[in-house]
Structures are given as C-alpha cells and as structure tokens.
Amino acid sequence: MTKTIALLNQKGGCGKTTISTNLAHAISLLGYQVLLVDADPQGNARDWQEANDGCLFPVVGLDRETLPKDLAAISKGYDYVIIDGAPQIARMTAAAIKASDLVVIPVQPSPYDIWACADTVDLIKARQEVTNGQFKAAFVISRAIKNSKLSKEVNEALSNYSLPVLRTFTSQRVVYATSAAEGRTVMSESNVEAREEIASLAEEVLGFFAVEKTREVGNA
Numbered sequence: 001m002t003k004t005i006a007l008l009n010q011k012g013g014c015g016k017t018t019i020s021t022n023l024a025h026a027i028s029l030l031g032y033q034v035l036l037v038d039a040d041p042q043g044n045a046r047d048w049q050e051a052n053d054g055c056l057f058p059v060v061g062l063d064r065e066t067l068p069k070d071l072a073a074i075s076k077g078y079d080y081v082i083i084d085g086a087p088q089i090a091r092m093t094a095a096a097i098k099a100s101d102l103v104v105i106p107v108q109p110s111p112y113d114i115w116a117c118a119d120t121v122d123l124i125k126a127r128q129e130v131t132n133g134q135f136k137a138a139f140v141i142s143r144a145i146k147n148s149k150l151s152k153e154v155n156e157a158l159s160n161y162s163l164p165v166l167r168t169f170t171s172q173r174v175v176y177a178t179s180a181a182e183g184r185t186v187m188s189e190s191n192v193e194a195r196e197e198i199a200s201l202a203e204e205v206l207g208f209f210a211v212e213k214t215r216e217v218g219n220a
Contacts, residue, residue, distance in 0.1 A: 011116035012087035015142035020084035026202035032079040051183025141169035
C-alpha cells in the first residue's frame with residue numbers, strides 16, 4: 001500500500017524542496033518506487049527535475065486543492081509518495097495533510113521559523129483528531145549549524161507543540177545547493193557526511209511505517 005509523506009511548513013525558505021528531493025532519492029536507492037509530487041505553484045521541484053532530465057525518479061506537479069483526489073488517481077504502483085508542499089497557502093497545506101500518512105515539518109534553528117509553525121501545527125492537530133491519532137507528524141531541524149547553542153535550544157522550543165522532533169537533522173552545507181543546481185542530490189556526491197545525514201533521515205522517516213507494519217503483522 002502506498003504511503004505518502006508530506007514536507008510542509010507555511011514559511012518559505014525552510015528547506016522543504018531540498019529535503020523532499022534528497023529524501024526521495026535516498027528512499028529510491030533503497031529499492032522502493034518513489035514519486036515526488038511538487039505541490040508548490042512555484043514549481044521548484046519540477047525545475048530541479050528538468051536539470052537532471054528526469055533520470056532519478058518521477059516528479060509531477062499537483063498544485064491544486066484537489067490534491068488528495070488527484071494523487072489517489074496516479075499513486076498506484078508506488079511504494080512512497082513524497083509531497084513538496086507550498087508555502088503561505090493554507091488551503092494547499094490542508095489538502096496535502098489530508099492526502100498524507102505522515103507530515104514532516106522542516107524548521108530552521110531560528111525563533112521566526114519556530115513561531116511560523118503554529119498554523120501548520122494547528123492543521124495537523126485537527127487532522128489527528130479526525131483520524132483518532134492515526135495520522136503522524138514530526139519536526140525535522142534543517143540547515144542546522146552543528147554544536148551551536150541555538151540548534152540545541154530549538155529542540156526545547158519545539159517541544160511546546162507536542163510533536164516529536166526527529167533525531168536526524170540536515171546541516172548547513174554548500175553541497176546541498178551545488179548538487180541541486182545540477183539536478184542532483186547529495187546522495188550522488190562525494191560528501192560523506194551529507195550522504196549519511198540524508199540516509200539517516202530516510203531511515204528514521206521510514207521507521208514510522210515499520211512500526212505500523214509490525215503492528216499489522218502482530219494483528220494477523
């Protein structure tokens with residue numbers, strides 16, 4: 001059964017497209033069939049795909065409020081669908097949440113980013129109530145500066161939202177920008193640390209569904 005993971009935050013510039021493309025590539029390298037959905041009218045993920053001639057994995061644009069219905073019509077045959085969400089469009093964020101099994105909220109280690117999460121978290125909490133807690137969500141810290149005091153304080157600040165924070169974070173690295181400019185991801189680069197943090201992120205994200213699968217087997 002296809003699982004859908006949305007990268008959402010109504011604040012722009014928090015690393016949604018960077019994490020979406022890198023996460024999708026890392027999951028595909030594990031042998032899964034992956035579809036990346038660009039739900040942002042700006043089309044950054046689609047521009048990225050043009051730069052690599054579509055050779056890594058398929059990317060489609062679905063930037064309308066009919067996203068849940070549209071996605072259901074094209075997701076068959078894929079193991080995972082990754083949604084790169086749109087900033088500052090509450091209706092599209094709500095549509096992406098409705099279409100997803102898991103929402104990952106990228107947050108930069110900045111008080112402005114933390115404050116900007118409130119609206120997205122409210123939409124997520126509303127969805128969790130409707131689904132009796134079956135819908136999952138978590139924060140991921142993006143563009144962190146290792147060992148900085150601010151990065152550590154972010155974890156404490158995010159705890160006020162009552163959503164888990166992933167152990168893995170992405171660091172502020174030039175390789176993310178240089179690889180994206182050529183339609184690649186860090187999984188194709190020689191920067192071992194960047195590859196390892198994305199591989200770790202993929203493993204942690206997929207872990208949400210591993211728990212679910214274990215429960216299904218246990219109930220069989």
